Amino acid sequence: MPAKDSPPRNEVTRRQFLKTTAIASASTFAAPAFLRGQNLNDKLDIAVIGVGGRGGSNLQNVSSENIVALCDVNAQNLGRAAEKHSQAKKFVDFRQLYDKISNYDAVVVSTSEHTHAFATLPALQDGKHVYCEKPLTHSISEARIIREAAMQAGTATQMGTQIHAGDNYRRVVELIQSGAIGNVTEAHVWVSRAWGRHESREDFEAAKDIVFAQDRPAEADPIPEQLDWDLWLGPAPARPYNNVYFPGPKWYRWWDFGNGTMSDLGSHWIDLPFWALKLKAPLAIEAQGPVPHAEIAPASMQVTYEYGAREEMPPVKLTWYQGKNKPAIWTENGIPQWGSGVLFVGDKGMLLADYGKYALLPEEQFVDFKAPEPFIPNSIGHHAEWIDACKTGAPTTCNFEYAGWLTEANHLGNVAYRTGSRLEWDAEKMKVTNTDKANQFIKRDYRSGWTLS
The missing domain is CATH 3.30.360.10 (Dihydrodipicolinate Reductase; domain 2)
Structure with a gap:
């Protein structure tokens, strides 16, 4: 065991950690040009796909921003969410959402696991920020597709492993x-x-x-x-x-x-x-x-x-x-x-x-x-970290x-x-x-x- 007054072996300093994080994030995240210099008080325009259960919780956690679209295959969930976000356009099929909505900055995906990749990929291909619930995808090949698409997009991404912020x-x-x-x-x-x-x-x-x-x-x-x-x-x-x-x-x-x-x-x-x-x-x-x-x-x-x-x-x-x-x-x-x-x-x-x-x-x-x-x-909060990354280009941890x-x-x-x-x-x-x-x-x-x- 290390001596009482000595730092443990292989101790990493805060400065080293921040330097490492900056290098890692630079290779996986580059803020889009339209966000650099953006007023941080500006609100993001967010589309939310899946608004019941965990999706409802995620929606609540990003409701400080502008919710421009809601999507759910369950009309009951969709109706409840629309009561609080009456200005948002409503969709049942997220493919139609992507066909008809262009003025959005980011997407939150909280569908069932087997549709995660399908709801996530179009946003990445459009150069948008994405928050997706865990697990990221239903299969190994889908995880590879989404990871590589995110690298290509260079936008702020976060998987919903909320305890990571603890x-x-x-x-x-x-x-x-x-x-x-x-x-x-x-x-x-x-x-x-x-x-x-x-x-x-x-x-x-x-x-x-x-x-x-x-x-x-x-x-x-x-x-x-x-x-x-x-x-x-x-x-x-x-x-x-x-x-x-x-x-x-x-x-x-x-x-x-x-x-x-x-x-x-x-x-x-x-x-x-x-x-x-x-x-x-x-x-x-x-x-x-x-x-x-x-x-x-x-x-x-x-x-x-x-x-x-x-x-x-x-x-x-x-x-x-x-x-x-x-x-x-x-x-x-x-x-x-x-x-x-x-x-x-x-x-x-x-x-x-x-x-x-x-x-x-x-x-x-x-x-x-x-x-x-x-x-x-310490984290500012799992969702808050992602929103901040969307606006500033700061790294996210998941x-x-x-x-x-x-x-x-x-x-x-x-x-x-x-x-x-x-x-x-x-x-x-x-x-x-x-x-x-x-x-x-x-x-x-x-x-x-x-x-x-």
């Missing part, structure tokens, strides 16, 4: 990157949520899941009057409406619409080690869990990623656990049994963290430990360059699970090199009338 995450990143627990060679991330396909009715009830789905239902339920079901399906294969998909987050269990807990909560929880350990593309991925189902993501499973050395950091293994799966050190009571958490294992100790707190372990070893002076500035790699990695966990094989990954070629079984999960086919180009 002070606790920043302090944890500082501790790991300044060497508080030495060289980190293992990281473990677990969440207790067990939503998906359950092995028994008892497991479903114990998980407090909200829908018991074991197979695709053959029967159709009446389509809710307020819902345009065909537009909700979008690029996904056609199927009759059933209430196991809608309303609420029921859809995320189904491979055609989402990627289960792995891409949902993984976007938030894997974000912390991804940031702290400077991760990008894994070299290999291997998963464990129940026999994969063709239609539905699992309630419980785990994935291990192998990463090579990065800058001054050694190779590291990162393991994700969801539902009933937990790290061995957790089940053996070797650490506090937090319901969800991130454990970093270094050669000089361990760091356990969740959204709001962290602990250096073993505690007696760190009694006299002095944390480094904060060198990552821009699509960072979020694109995080999304690819999370999706690779599901690919390994669904393939049932250890995967060796060539990120440059976006290809699994040791088995052809994975190719079908890298890129998906789209329903007639939907293209991503």
Whole structure:
């Protein structure tokens, strides 16, 4: 352990952090010419696609700006949003929004996961700023398309991993990157949520899941009057409406619409080690869990990623656990049994963290430990950071360059699970090199009338 009055080994200063951030952001974000020198009191003209649930929250968080367009396939959501933003034009199909609206500066996308890329790409191609909910896309190939389009656009982008703006995450990143627990060679991330396909009715009830789905239902339920079901399906294969998909987050269990807990909560929880350990593309991925189902993501499973050395950091293994799966050190009571958490294992100790707190372990070893002076500035707020970036060209911390790699990695966990094989990954070629079984999960086919180009 570092001496009490000495800075921890590899400590990064605030000045170094700001310099690094400036260099990184310069390569991924350049403010459009029309915004340079703009009066910061000017309001952005924002179109919001998806205005119910999380979309309603995102709309509220950008309502300090001019809301010029609202879009939702659910007329009920659209009507409620229009009551507060009566001046905004209303749309059910976001393709029509892009056809008919040109005087906008930015877009907020909060649709279901399987349409994220389709709602995001036209705005980037038009040189607009974009805030998109997590996960960034439904597939690895879509994440690559969106990340590269964002780089080409040079506009302000942000993925909706709101916890990334929290002070606790920043302090944890500082501790790991300044060497508080030495060289980190293992990281473990677990969440207790067990939503998906359950092995028994008892497991479903114990998980407090909200829908018991074991197979695709053959029967159709009446389509809710307020819902345009065909537009909700979008690029996904056609199927009759059933209430196991809608309303609420029921859809995320189904491979055609989402990627289960792995891409949902993984976007938030894997974000912390991804940031702290400077991760990008894994070299290999291997998963464990129940026999994969063709239609539905699992309630419980785990994935291990192998990463090579990065800058001054050694190779590291990162393991994700969801539902009933937990790290061995957790089940053996070797650490506090937090319901969800991130454990970093270094050669000089361990760091356990969740959204709001962290602990250096073993505690007696760190009694006299002095944390480094904060060198990552506290956030002005996840949405506020994006709005400021739109107006000034300042960097965002969850821009699509960072979020694109995080999304690819999370999706690779599901690919390994669904393939049932250890995967060796060539990120440059976006290809699994040791088995052809994975190719079908890298890129998906789209329903007639939907293209991503």
